[in-house]
Amino acid sequence: MADSVKLVVCIASTALFDCSESHQIWLKEGVESYKKYQHSHVTVPLKPGVGFRLVQSLLSLNHSAGKNFVDVILVSRNDSEAGKRVRNSINHYNLDISRMSFTNGTDVTKYLQAWECDLFLTTEEAQVRIVLSANATITSKKIAAGLVCDIAAEATHGSLNEPPSPIIDSSLLAAIASVWPKDQVRIAFDGDGVLFSDEAERVFQTSGLDAFRKYEHEKLDIALSEGPMHSFAIKLQKLRNALAAEEQWRVRTFLVTARNGVGNERVLRTLERWGLQIDETHFLGGLNKTPFLIAIDPAIFFDDSSEHIERAKKYVPAAHIVYGVRNVKPDEVVTSSSTTIPVPEETLANTNT
Known part of the structure; x- marks a missing residue:
């Protein structure tokens, strides 16, 4: 398949998995408590988030066709160490996601063009606005972006x-x-x-x-x-x-x-x-x-x-x-x-x- 046909989806870890519990710890107790929580739960798989079903179904196209039609990129503002639980969860669900960006606080939208992203899914409204506003001014590849609704059991x-x-x-x-x-x-x-x-x-x-x-x-x-x-x-x-x-x-x-x-x-x-x-x-x-x-x-x-x-x-x-x-x-x-x-x-x- 020509590279121009490949579909590239960049998804935030909080859109792929339900990170609501750890996110509340980060909001209420700060980043150090958040890192300690993630470390102590590193072997506990995160539950699927709102974007999980889309990612899983798109990746299944690669398996059924025997070709790499879809590339899913995990993007996260975690550092690599804090992202270990996310990586373990990806392996737990047998998701074929090997490309990742852990930016340690840097806005992940800076790297979407480098990834040649077609679709970006996130739980942060500001990131969606940044991407869609940029589309109005850039002459390079335009990126679709969506804010997944709050992660809850009824949305799965x-x-x-x-x-x-x-x-x-x-x-x-x-x-x-x-x-x-x-x-x-x-x-x-x-x-x-x-x-x-x-x-x-x-x-x-x-x-x-x-x-x-x-x-x-x-x-x-x-x-x-x-x-x-x-x-x-x-x-x-x-x-x-x-x-x-x-x-x-x-x-x-x-x-x-x-x-x-x-x-x-x-x-x-x-x-x-x-x-x-x-x-x-x-x-x-x-x-x-x-x-x-x-x-x-x-x-x-x-x-x-x-x-x-x-x-x-x-x-x-x-x-x-x-x-x-x-x-x-x-x-x-x-x-x-x-x-x-x-x-x-x-x-x-x-x-x-």
Whole structure:
């Protein structure tokens, strides 16, 4: 396989494993207590985190194809000694991860370009913002980045046996999961602010639904701009196409968006113009996405809406794409789909948008 087709995923240790217990010790008692705790628990495997299922399923492609399609890089702000428990956990779960960066406090995002990273998953929002902001200014490779939701039992596959919820009876969850092929990698994307830029979302947020519909009708023949997950989706498609024809079922993609009506057509035309083939497209017209995600049972779901993530994370692994108008901080104003500038809070208080 050509090197240009290889998918490179960089993942923080806290996204791959559930490090919540040791992290609390670090927050409350400091770094020395944290190191002592890790040393005393070095032989105790960490539990899988939110990103574990995606990593495990992607690495399985290498095994089934007999080729190195996917390279997973472990990145951590630990030093090498404190990272020993993480390395032991990787070996415990038989994860084929041999490349790692332990930076001893240095921001790991400094090394993502060197790793030729396609997708970066972390539990630190600031790191996601750094990576996605850099994409707007660099001419080199763009990196997709997601903030995995807080690591909790209900966000892993173990949630299939949780108590019933108003959305779906838990007795049906295992049956839904079993419908899909066992070794298939399923990845679900939101549309605006994820695969696409937030240009249309900004119109909706500032001017309402009627203005959005008018805007989409006027722009029907103009492709939407690329969003923060565009490059990753394209690379994922290249990976699938590199598989033998009888193996391409192993990668399946989904678009789950609140759009409907005229907005559907522009999305479909954009995907066609990009040459991006999404296996399933679900235009929900504002319906709750979670029941559809439960039916899809993805390895991960990407969305720029914290509200959608909060709903979904109880049932499926989810990553928040901290990008665009939905994720502007109180001291920022959006000037384009990819850049922001800081403004005083008192200025914001006097604006009408």
